[in-house]
Amino acid sequence: MTPVKTIDEQLAYLAKGSVDLIEKADLKAKLQRGTPLTIKVGFDPTAPDIHLGHTVVIRKMRHFQQLGHRVIFLIGDFTGMIGDPTGKKATRPPLTREEIEANAETYKRQVFKILDPDTTEVRFNREWLGALGSDGMIKLAAKYTLARILERDDFRKRFEAHQPIAIHELLYPLAQAYDSVALKCDVEMGGTDQLFNLLVGRDLMREYGQEPQVVLTMPLLEGLDGVEKMSKSLGNYIGIDEAPDQIFGKVMSISDDLMWKYYLLCTDLTPAEVSELRASGQHPMELKKRLAKSIIQDFHSADAAEGAEAEFRRIFSERQTPTDIEEKQLPASDEPQLLAKIVTLAGLAESNKDAQRLIAQGGVLVDDMKAETTRHALDARAGRSYLLKVGKRRFARVTFTSS
């Protein structure tokens, strides 16, 4: 990271990639005080499986850490009991204390790949929400009106569509907003889908006589396809725990446009540095390699990034110019021969059964065409010749000859 010195440079670095920043002037005023700010981000207590999409906000937390601020990784173990109704229909079954603790450890193992453990506080909101008791919950609920809660898009739509809204769902935005009161937050961050909740925090802090927090939202990251939001269920994701080679290959597969978005949201480069890169005229493939290495370095190490690049180069070259292809002569036949048998005879499978398995998995190509069935057969008359490919890197050329 390039040194970020002036308040305006700090502001530009923190605002990089953000969607909402309410209000920028408030953040500037807070930064000008020169004392560490308290930054809160809430996470769901259910089993985490963090992918690159989640890291957008986590990386923004790191940016605050880099500038000397105090970051709170807040696990919503109380609010999780309610279940954020944002965009959801069913509430989740409550987790046990043990499950929550186990999930917190999994979170730590993953997010400390990005965050600095020494300046990250992991907190649980049951600490203060549980302590409110019956009376405190009533008093909290007294701070907000139904009309304001129903301004939330998903509530309004469900209400207007006569879909049921349970009363406790109305308490979710208040409970999570109370976290900001309890922690006296300076800044709360989240995805753009959390904007309403974060603004309730801002309102509620005023109600409790506190300086309202700054609200900063980050965009939802598109997946590898460049269209849908990155998600595990859509398969268009890069997991934080994936192997370096896999991450490298996935990054290389994205479009040039998406690459620039990832540079903005998934690296620590300053806006100025990204602009420089764009102006450098480097080949997109080289830029993607650099991005891939940066991501691997975050999730694994610099060595792993170098290793993945070397592996990628090797495979890529092999793919382009397979020079060491073994030549096999097989006895010709007037009858078509099963591909599985040919693959085995060519030494690309250990047995006929193994060959069938490889074909069934879609791992066998004949002259660059995938064999679709284990019953696939080839014309084996004299003079016929085929380039067989098994998996990513094993090739053989077979030629049928009359003996």
Add this chain to the structure above:
Amino acid sequence: MTPVKTIDEQLAYLAKGSVDLIEKADLKAKLQRGTPLTIKVGFDPTAPDIHLGHTVVIRKMRHFQQLGHRVIFLIGDFTGMIGDPTGKKATRPPLTREEIEANAETYKRQVFKILDPDTTEVRFNREWLGALGSDGMIKLAAKYTLARILERDDFRKRFEAHQPIAIHELLYPLAQAYDSVALKCDVEMGGTDQLFNLLVGRDLMREYGQEPQVVLTMPLLEGLDGVEKMSKSLGNYIGIDEAPDQIFGKVMSISDDLMWKYYLLCTDLTPAEVSELRASGQHPMELKKRLAKSIIQDFHSADAAEGAEAEFRRIFSERQTPTDIEEKQLPASDEPQLLAKIVTLAGLAESNKDAQRLIAQGGVLVDDMKAETTRHALDARAGRSYLLKVGKRRFARVTFTSS
């Protein structure tokens, strides 16, 4: 009270005067079991000043007691913190524990004039609502939907009129309904304005897997004017702590129609007994005396009732034949003379100022017509004569003469 023996007689006695009974068949089934039922009525923890209007429900509690059931006088010290939004706009300031305890003692002193202290349990709903804690409140709120809460008339009207509804107000019906769950109520009673809340109790008991309570509402009693609901602020009330003479006089002032309503709602007579009375052909004044004595007997004693009747007879006779009216001769004048001055000259007030005060209070009658203003003046020409009455029992006849 006449013996009430069969289940159908019990049902008729308990249903006497009620507006809603949901469901009558359920109450019958509960009575048929032959075991004592649990009857709950909720009272507001604010300073009680009980009048005849409040006694309608309290008397119904007594009817259940007379039939051997268990009555719970529930003081809503927790729900009072929320403030029942029914027909109200502002929430009340919370009471201290000491104020609540003091109010409970005042309640007991008053309601035990009607209820049997030995079979009345006084309970406070903080006992179980306070114990719910943050988690319990969330779970309770999860049991009901916004749409069902907004079926309540006053909520719907405020919502449609864009008047603010604080979120905690939505919790009131649920919290008071939870009282029925905690107490495993068989019957809950209240005024007709409480119907919605009582029905939420019925719903909520089902949600908690309990047999739903029977809901019984009693009408809001009209005040002495026979038009407006009895209330202290309207001045049309009979207070439970009022002196026997005052109660007697107030009951004697009501219309014949209202008398029958009071017989229904403010005595323990069975429906059959009220019918008998109506058919008896007694003079309405005698029936009112009987009603007045019944009410005084409830709030004071049989002796006090007899005493009040005797006093009433005495005053009434005096009023009818004022034999000892003082005659006053005043000098005639061609100019009208101020009533206040005439009252003073007649010796019915100590000073002109005193006379003006009496007129302002509506306490001065001229020939049975009330003087409406302190500027009231009388034709004072020779030969004019007026019967002045001040308060209930002071009379003077003034005649203007040319001296």
